[in-house]
Amino acid sequence: MALSDKITKVLGAEIYHESNPLNAHSIEIQDFRDEFLLMGDDAIKARGDANTDLAGVLDTARKHGWKYDHVLSEKAGPGGIVADEAFDAICQPVLDALQKAIDAGEPYDGVMLNLHGAMITKSYDDGEGEILRRVREVIGMDVPIAITLDPHANVSAEMCERANIIAAYKTYPHTDMRVNARQAAEVLQRAMIEGLSPRTLRVPVAMIEEANGGSTTEGAMIARIAAAKAHEQTEGALAVSVIAGFPANVEFVGPSVLVTYFGDETPHLKFAQDIAQDIWDRRNEVVNTYLSVENSADIAAHYDRHTHLNKPLVIADYADNPGAGAPGDSTALLQSMLDAHVKKACFGPMVDEEVASAIHALMASGENKAGDVVSIELGGKNFPDKGGAPLNLDVEIVSVHDGDVLGSGPIIGGIHKDFGATAVLRIKGVDILVVSHAQQMLDLEQFKTFGIMPEDYDVVALKSMQHFRAAFTPIAGDIIVCDSGALCSPIYRREDFPKVPTPTFPLEDTDILDHTHSISLTHEP
DSSP, X not given: OOGGGSOOEEEEEEEEOBBOTTSOOOBOHXXXXXXXXXXXXXXXXXXXXXXXXXXXXXXXXXXXXOEEEEEEEEEOOSBSOBOHHHHHHHHHHHHHHHHHHHHTTOOOSEEEEEEOSBOOBSSOSOHHHHHHHHHHHHHOSSSOEEEEEOSSOOOOHHHHHHOSEEEEOOOSXXXXXXXXXXXXXXXXXXHHHTOOOOEEEEEEOSBSSOGGGGOSSSTTHHHHHHHHHHHTTSTTEEXXXXXXXXXXXXXXXXOEEEXXXXXXXXXXXXXXXXXXXXXXXTTTOOSOOEEOHHHHHHHHHTOOGGGTTTOOEEEEESTTOGGGTOOSOOOHHHHHHHXXXXXXXXXXXXXXXXXXXXXXXXXXXXXXXXXXXXXEEESOOSOTTTTOOOEEEEEEEEEEEOOEEEOOSTTTTXXXXXXXXXXXXXXXXXXXXXXXXXXXXXXXXXXXXXXXXXXXSSEEEEOOSGGGHHHHGGGOSEEEEXXXXXXXXXXXXXXXXXXXXXXOBTTSOHHHHHHHOOTTOSSOO
């Protein structure tokens, strides 16, 4: 029976982690459970009708009548490297399902994996490459594999060799997860039914910095993404990904351009090289001006919302972004806001499980109630030398919550997020959202659920990078970004990256790079 005459069987899974090795916190299996670790139908119920990779795959499965078996969806919040035991545990159900189908004489026709692209484990710098290696060890090289990636990936040559099809999101803030997964799944459909033999080529760029900050709403990435979409309409091109990269201590770090194609490689390689050259040529262009926390607080103290469409000032602390692996407990910006006497402000999240739990205990015991003032030591517990030491504060208890959030915005609309034990505290005109689980600010509901209405404040200070813009730009009179000196500071020379090849921009002297660069100045000969 021809494949086109039978029901096509596809196995799928979502496995996500963005690893920042500067964070000493090892990611264990509980960290996946804290974010989400959902098996089969439970994953489909929770994520199958939202803006997720899984939803896009399901759209395509229904369209083409696949017998789609979803093994699991799992994610740990960005943090340190993944422990080997946790990595083995998240991989094994996928491998078992593949082997079981083979043993039953009913092997899968294709595999669809939704990955991040920047996972590092204790034993493997290339976590996604190792996942693909283990899958290939079970199914061999003939079964097509499609993967989706976050553009904050570090794509290795091994990933391109082991996956036939790669498609990364084309937006940052990421809002096209479902659309992107549909594209990858459609290419997988063609590979299974039409007999295409897609391959993915890769042209890396020797930079540790994200390409133009990765933003797709301003700067050079707008034209690059437009060019990628246009090239996808050319003969043989199936998917084009402009990868911004993620700063990490791995040999294959950095931006890259990927083209999944069939037929003659020549035009696709030329296209990828041209985009990669443009990334290099415009490496010094920036889309963000990073202010000090003192500058930011001074602007906030003098901000007049009535001259800004009666909307608040939004301050984003890029350096303490939990979405990039920072602990989220930097105190430098909060301290500066208090010193500058900033009023009518909200701040969040401050990730401090010790304080949140202690406030919950005080309220549960009846020892304290809303409106009482208590003394706490807030934040700065992970890296006090990076982003500020703990603050000894006398704060008013506003409220406590269980931390469950249902998103309503363009990134996590319809998806639950869990902050863990959560407390809202007030001091000197600043309402502070203290949480137990590190989450960056992606959605207005991450404030509103806890009684903090961002639109009603003059200043909204939050911990996030580009992602916050999707939900917060519409309510903002102005937006500024700051570098608190925390773990994800954009000044990369503050850290050591011994595995990163030399030269790699901007770790070495820029003039040396200028004199030695050509498109062959990559991590590969």
